[in-house]
Amino acid sequence: MTKVVYQGRSFERLDDESVLRCLLRNGIRAPYSCESGACQACTMRAINGTPTTVSQEDLKETQKTLGYFKACVCRPEEDLEVTLLDDAQKHKYQMEVVEKTLLNNEILRLRLACDEPFEYRAGQFINIFKGDLIRSYSIASLPGQDEMLEFHIKRVPGGVVSHWLSDGVQLGDPLTVTGPMGECFYHEAESVEGVLAVGTGSGLAPLWGIVRDALTQGYEKPIILCHGAMKPENLYYVDELRELEARYENFSYFPCVSAPDEGELLTDLSLGFPNDVAFMKQPSLAKWQGFLCGHPEMVNNTKRMAFLAGAALKNIHADPFVMASPT
Ligand SMILES: Cc1cc2nc3c(=O)[nH]c(=O)nc-3n(C[C@H](O)[C@H](O)[C@H](O)COP(=O)(O)OP(=O)(O)OC[C@H]3O[C@@H](n4cnc5c(N)ncnc54)[C@H](O)[C@@H]3O)c2cc1C
Incomplete structure (x- = not known):
């Protein structure tokens, strides 16, 4: 007889x-509705053991990668340790600020250390708490390669949390964090012919992780990254990305500038918005995977353009950096 393990x-x-009935019989209040695998209300996450194939049918590839499964139709032949999705999102981690570095005049690199295991995929995001205020930030680091968690925070004019992180928070301070969340991360898909990554400003944060994830996992088909800023001085990680480009033949990097000063010479930079440059370099996206992060309008427009260029919606992963609604 196999076991279901939940919270120890x-x-x-x-x-x-x-798995669902077993938890309910033992007094665990797990959410459910149809109990036939259709509504997905009982979706849980396996943190140890493998869910059955049938319990992952109809889920997105990214969800399968994270171990999600439908508990009402899961009858595993091995022990399974599970967590409810709600639990995972409510758990609060205390992280310590271990590095603050300005990457340019508006973007701060924040590195955090966590003293308990924190499993994540590069490109997912966390929520940082400042009292009752909560803001999301994408993870730029790569598990297994980067020791600390890395974030790129843009100082938004009048922005409460981004200014607090830049100016108020000191090295050694604790931060309260929940997550990781989101499905904007690299996952292997056999039929994918290439990866297109487009970002503006601190939208490079998740892409810096995602691109390195694909490359270190041995992805050999083309990967194109277009990162945009208004002025050359608003770009960052240019040297690091050029170095990556020199190291991996299948990786191409295009730093883009949309509003240079009049008469300014753009050596080795592309003129224009990163999404326009991307579609000039790769007009057809049939069987391509897309990652789009940063300014909401750019992300939403590019998502539409990627679909019209042939990318399947399930292969377009987008994180528009939407502002929190005013309290
Ligand atoms: C999934 C996700 C991932 C993110 N990742 C990152 C990241 O990696 N790096 C990063 O820098 N940011 C990221 N963000 C944005 C981040 O969560 C914050 O919104 C940002 O830092 C601003 O927060 P703030 O408290 O400083 O600004 P706030 O105090 O919330 O607002 C700043 C100013 O913007 C104005 N404002 C509020 N809403 C709008 C609106 N809809 N349109 C225009 N102006 C508005 C306010 O009036 C105020 O003047 C992400 C957002 C999401 C949803």
């Missing part, structure tokens, strides 16, 4: 009992 407690599964 272990429950024996009865013959033919689903």
Whole structure:
């Protein structure tokens, strides 16, 4: 008989009992509705063990990669340790600020250390708390390669949390964080013919992680990254990305500038918005995977353009950096 493990407690599964029914029988208040695998209300995450194939049918590839499964139709042949999605998102981590570096005149690199295991994929995001205020920030670091968690924070004019992180928070201070969340991360897909990554401003944060993730996982088809800023001095990580471009033949990097000073010479930079440059370099996106991050309008327009250029919606991963609504 196999077991279901939840929050350190272990429950024996009865013959033919689903993971959901086993938890409910033992008094765990797990959400559910149709109990036939259709509504996905009972979706959970396996943190140890492999969910059955049938319990992952109809889920997105990114969700499968994260171990999501439908508990009402899951009758595993091995022990399964699970977490409810709500639990995972409510758990608060205390992280310590270990580095603050200005990457240019408006973007801060923040590195955080976490003293408990924090599993994530490069490109997902976390929520940072300042009292009752919550703001999302994308993860730029790569698990297994970068020791600390890395974030790129743009100082938004009049922005409460971005200014607090830039000026108020000191090295050694604790930050309260929940996450990771989101499905904007690289995942292997056999039929994908290339990866297009487009970002503006601190939208490079998730892309810096995603591109390195694909390359270190041995992805060999073309990867194109177009990063945009208004002026050359608003770009960052140019040297690091050129170095990556020199190291990997299949990786091309295009730093783009949309509003240079009049008469300014743009050596080695592309003139224009990063999405326009991207579609000039790669007009057809049939069977391509797209990652779009940063300014909401740019992200939403590019998502539409990518779809019209042939990319399947399931292969377009977008994180528009939408502002929080005023309290
Ligand atoms: C999934 C996700 C990932 C993100 N990742 C990053 C990241 O990696 N790096 C990063 O720098 N940011 C990221 N953001 C944005 C970030 O969460 C904050 O919104 C940003 O830092 C501004 O917060 P703030 O408290 O400084 O500004 P706020 O105090 O919230 O607002 C700043 C100013 O903007 C104005 N404003 C509010 N809403 C709007 C609006 N809709 N349009 C125009 N102006 C508005 C306000 O009136 C105020 O003047 C991400 C957002 C999301 C949703």
